Amino acid sequence: MKHLLLSLALAASVLLSGCDRISSEVEKQQNGVISHLPFVIAPEAQHLHDRLIIGDWHADTTLWERDISQRGETGHGDLVRYLEGNVALQMFTTVTKSPSGQNYQSNSNDSFDNITALAIAQGWPVNSWQNLTERALYQASKLHQLAEKQPEQFMLVRNQQELKRLLDKREQGQKILGGLIGTEGSHALEGDLTNIERLYQAGFRMMSLQHFFDNRLGGSLHGTSNAGLSELGAQAIREMERLGIMIDVSHSSPQVVEDVLALTQSPLIISHTGLYGHCQTHRNISDELMHRIAERGGIIGIGFWDAAVCDASPKGIVKAISYGIDLLGVEHIALGSDFDGAVVTPFDASELAVLTHEMLKAGFSSDDIRAVMGGNMVRFLQQHLPVN
Structure with missing residues (x-):
């Protein structure tokens, strides 16, 4: 997430202007798409793309108060655009806290929390205004409602049985999106392990x-302490493992990553990131730590925005993917768009075929394209989702 330019005055103006208009205006400022002419996709690339199982590890679509069952005029993704892009699996991450003046270098815990203002401005349930667990649950409820409203086009994936059901439907030619739910930071726990x-x-x-x-x-990674994992953090990791919850160390300090690697043998995820050796920004942790995550069987989702890849263009994203393959091996690289995460991207979810096109142009084999675009995500989920 980058600068959510909200204030309490904006939140108060809901009373005068209405939630929908405010939400739309705020999102227009935050979730941009770089202006471009329609992409020209080579026929062989489109043919391959249409037959891929595509998966993405990170999108903040549920943060915004719009009907995600309908094609939107703002943001990067909704059910229509995900299906147009042939996405089969999307991890929807719930954002519960984000600092005013947000930056990648240092954010104080004393900073005003933008999501409080956003929750009020968008008309979220009152119990979510001051409770971060309720914010996460409210965002997740949108996906449950979508699964009930449009079961032929959207289903939740919570275990291996549901994953198999989704893949079977896709194999039979059904255009359906499988949604997974994750948190963007464990602020959502409110310090209470029973919330896990x-x-x-x-x-x-x-x-x-x-x-x-x-x-x-x-x-x-963007705080003030540079601290490692706390004792509460270690207890949380153990509880997540007990339940079969996959652990994402995006945004964690290097010392937290070190501590988690020392504490658990479970493969880790970095759901949306770049690689420091390719793009030397404070958003990306060291290649050495990435090596250790990969050696443990982890998976790295490559982001689609400038601070992750330094060149937010389809070709630039493919260069970052190529660097990751050379560094870590193709089996560890996946997509981590950060769609709808208050970032500017070169395309929206409906235009994902441009990545397949650029990978073919760059000399990727069809097997490597299948792996990166979703095969690695499917394999990881088959191994680490609960059985039922």
Whole structure:
């Protein structure tokens, strides 16, 4: 997430202007798409793309108060655009806390929390205004409602049986999106470990530990402490493992990543990131740590925005993917768009075929394209989702 330019005055103006208009205007400022002419996709690329199982590890679509069953005029993704892009699996991450003046270098815990203002401005339930667990649950409820409203086009994936059901439907030619639910930082726990099981029961199957603030579980990559994993954080990891929740160390401090690697043998996820050796920004942790995550069987989702890849163009994203393959091996590289995460991207979800096109142009084999575009995600989920 980058600068959510909201204020309490904006939130108060809901009373005069209406939630929908404010939400739309704010999102237009935050979730941009770089202006471009329609992409020209080579026929062989489109043919391959249409036959891929495509999966993405990170999108903040549920943060915004728009009907995600309909094609939107703002943001990067909704059910229509995900299906147009042939996405089969999308991890929807719930954002619960984000600092005013947000930056990649250092954010104080004393900073005003933008999501409070956003929740009020968008007319979220009152119990979510001051409770971060309720914010996560409210965002997840949108996906449950979508699954009930349009079961032929959207289903939740919470275990291996549901994953198999989704893949069988796709194999039979049904255009359906499988949604997974994760957290964007464990601020959503409110420091209470019993909330891990509460979120699990609501369908959460991936939890990241930090976002832009340090929290009770440990230090953020963008916080002030540079701290490692706290004792509460270690207890949270053990509880996540007990339940079968996958652990995402996006936004975690290097010391937290070190501590998690020392604590658990479970493969880790970095759901949306770049690689420091390719793009030397404070958003990306070291290649050495990436090596250690990959050696443990982890998976790295390559982002689609400038601070992750330094060149937010289809060709630039493919260069980052290529660097990751050379560094870590193709089996560890996946997509981590950060769609709808208050970032500017070169395309929206409906235009994902341009990545297949650019990978073919760059000399990728069809097997490597299949792996990166979704095959690696499917394999990881088959291995690490609960059985039922």
